[in-house]
Amino acid sequence: MQKQTALLLFILFLFSSEIFCQTLYLKINGSNEAATQTIDSLNYIKTHQDFSSISSEVAFIQSALFKQGYIEHEADEISKINDSTFSTSIRLKRKFNTIHIYYDSAIIDKSLLNHISTSVFDSYFELPFTEVASALTYINSKISENGFPFSKLKLSNIAIEDETYLSAKLYIDTPEQKRYISDIIIKGYEKFPRSYLKHYLKIKKGQVFDLNTIKTKTEQLNDLNFASQIKSPEVLFTKDSTALYLYLEKQQSNSFDGFLGFGTNEDTNAIEFDGYLNLSLNNNLNFGESFRLLYKSDENDQKTFDANITLPYLFKTPIGADFQLRIFKRDSSFTTVNQSAKLHYQINSKHKVYAGLTYLESNNLLSETSTFNIQDYKTSFYTFAYQYIRPQTTNQLFPINSNLYFESNFGNRKQTNTSQKQSQLSIDAFKIINLNQKNSFYTRINGAVLTSDDYLENELSRFGGINSIRGFEENSLYASLYGLVNTEYRYQLSNSIYIHSITDIAYFENKILKTKEKLYGYGFGFGLLTKAGLFKLNYANGKLQNEKFELSNSKIHISLTTDF
Template identity: 25%
Template sequence: MIRILLILSLLSSIRLWSQQTYFLSIHQAKEFQFKKDFYTFKTKKEVETFLQQRQFKLIKKGFVLASIDSLNWKNDTAYVQLYKGEKFENIHINIKKEDEYIIKKTPSINEKIMGDFPFSPRLVQSMLKNISSYLNNTGYPFSKVFLKIDSLQIKGSHAQLIIEKGPLVKITQIFVKGDQKINKKFVQNIISIKEGHPYNSDLIRGISRRIEQVQFIKEIKPAEILFKPEGAELYVYLKNNPVSLINGIIGIQPDPTTKKTTVTGDVRLKLQNLLKRGELLDINWRSYQPQTQELKLRLNYPFMFNTPFGIDTKFNLYKRDSSYLTLNFHAGMQYFLLGGSYLKVFYELDNSNLLQGTSSSTTGEFSTVKSNNYGISFFYNKVDYIQNPSKGLLIEVESSAGIRKSNEAGKDTTLTSTTFKGRLDISVFIPLVKRHIIRLSNTTQTYYAPNIFKNELYRFGGLNTQRGFSEESLLATTLSVFSIEYRFLVDKNSHAFAFFDQTFYENTAVEYRNDHPYGFGLGYSFGTKIGIFSISYALGSQQNNPIQIRDSKIHFGYIAYF
């Protein structure tokens, strides 16, 4: 039995070693830029594919007559002779007068280039594709673009550019199927396609991506186009995704200073798309410390009167125990671009008043201030899915300047000065392999004034800035938070993550201070109907102090995209 197995093993080994190998011998290999004149392959098909690829490479370089003259097999060896031919230098492309306006409007192409165009099939193909794309995006989906060769000459060939536009096609009607709670005009603004506009292939292909950027709308199935003699009808299949909410936590605890009972908690009311116009009303009250509370209100109304313009207003109230009360009012006019990006100009009023708890001993530290600021901001959205991106870029830049009037505590004089504010938020999402993502981000804020008071400082720390620290426990006049985050995408709306945050900040109020706190940890974010809920465990360190497990933080909250 052992002898039989040994014989079978030897026969199997002989068969493996005797697998067929094919050889390729190339005549004048150096002339055709081959590294060697003899190659080996496993199959005949590989030999043929290899030769075809080399032929195409020569054609792309301008040797358009390159060919395989002969291919002869002798046993397991293929003998090949190639023809390279002369390199064609350029081609003069003639354009009909009625088509000149198309060339002028097509990106990266002009009449001068057409007069002396490099004879490269790759460049010619790219040029024809650009012209075809322009026509497809301006109402001519049935257009044809090609070259008609008049003469082929080594020093200069001639050709006619043939453009057959076909019929002009406009979007005659848009049908929103599925849910009656979705306003058709709002959908038209979101997808940037309106009735009566010329057919645009790029906009049609981008419908699904733009719908995905809207949290309260879901696509049932991809949009469809029905071409008719009078034009094209667009069918969009959508359903409403309710995101309005009311939730909160309220607690009662004694005030350690006054010994009175105080109310703490976090309550939020969010109403969105109740009028079917994508409008938002968001109210959030929170109080984490005794006698300190914050109220935030926001009203956003996009696409007013069926235009790209919208309004964005905010009101913030912050009361710091018995020291001061700060009010902020923000009124902006947005201009929406493709894909959820927008420009905004705004007016901002900052008003901070001192309360009875601010004593004369704090002279120079606090001040009653009132500022009128005017600014501009830009939000750029180039991610694949804003709820849980796997690739792309998010940028928000904001800058404002204004006049501030201040009255220091204990003084009767009023000082007038110029102030400046700037903010940059940037996030880059880099796909590594399937479902594994790296997020790199930076948030930078700065405030400039001749003298800055404590009740004007930025408050940061917590879930949305520097994790590993209590919410708004750090104060600064300038700060820059760098984050690196590894994400594993669990599903379309959820991911697990590990992160490291590092902040560099300075505080120039009263006396100069600076530090570079950092935090790191693990977390999980999962999608719900009302937003992305995130929870994370973090450790942090500041002032070069060692990490203390007992000071660890658990951050949780909703991350909503409007």
């Protein structure tokens, strides 16, 4: 019995601070009913753990009343009503709604004050008293942007001008020496391409120092796929220099992507396989360059070789270059070689424009009498394009939120004895609408149109398959005009697993065959982020508008994207 009593006393001793802790109550009264309502509208905290908390709350309420214009208010000492209740009274007195702030026009430009006041005069400007703090903060931030990070503002000579408004003098204390960035030091990823500082972030030596602007700009580093910011930038001030420190980290940005697809041949009922590999190398030379190699061989005995290289900021200028070589071969019918060279200008981290030349050459591999629609030709285009990319780096499964690429081509197609003008427009865009943390809606629009007096089969656009309308064979559809919409409802089971629906709709025209068709693809799929990469599996069934669904037309697409 004695042991049990001792144990109980020991437990009570351990938790005595919580058991015997008393809640204190605070009541603040006004000098009349209207004043009390004004004080209550501030929603002050009424329950506290100690007297120090009560004193802090009363001081906070007095500061809030001052900001509202009750600058003459008076508060009584906090009195103890009983063991748990404390009270004080506050006399609000007059409320001042407006203040006239006098300024030196030689120091502050009148146009700056127009952003914070609707009544600006040559010697003073007018403000609601409740907006004084935010207005001074805004003025100070603008002065800081001009290279004076240590500037100080204060109101002095505050006087009562009338029953409702005050007057004050605005004093600004700024150092004589304006601050400029004298050096930029990179920590963590010392080989980060310096051209990205000047042209991508638009930060360079000799630039007027403004830390808030620098922080905003350096956040754009997270939009790069080969580098990220470890922590916010820091500054070392000395008497004669201002050194900016950036803390960066190199990211794995190379990827290898491949997929395996299989389906049943409608004629032989045999299973046929198709697939591709896609290699992307980024910033391996610490220049910000990228190289992409695509090789695809599909079930229609079609082969595609596509190589792209991007060189940003050539010779330390804001101009970059893009080169592409694309070779397409369809069985023993024809080959088409597409070569392009474009210059691009990166407007900012999300926007980029292109201009260049595209050259196409196609050769008929069949006998001359076999078909009239496949012929040798050469086409030269002037190319103009625009790209917009908006990342969402917090989501590993879907790192890109929005993407838009629009390209226009204008030129001439030349054959043996003829030449005619042609134009080609294409668009590829997608958007992820995040409903909440787990649910999202993905939609993509893709299309192209070729305008010409007549058409050749070997110059038509080719689409179909996992990267266009799912449920159809790869590049099995030929069109002079096509447009498609991919949609997916996605549900994330975790940060590494998601499932999704497939609903695809397409429309295309073939001017050679004089056909117009609508296509539909339905199915489902899932994605799994593993140590090896992102594994995706899609099951889709495709049909023409007037056809019935048949399971034999279903396609299963498997892909794995590995980052290294």
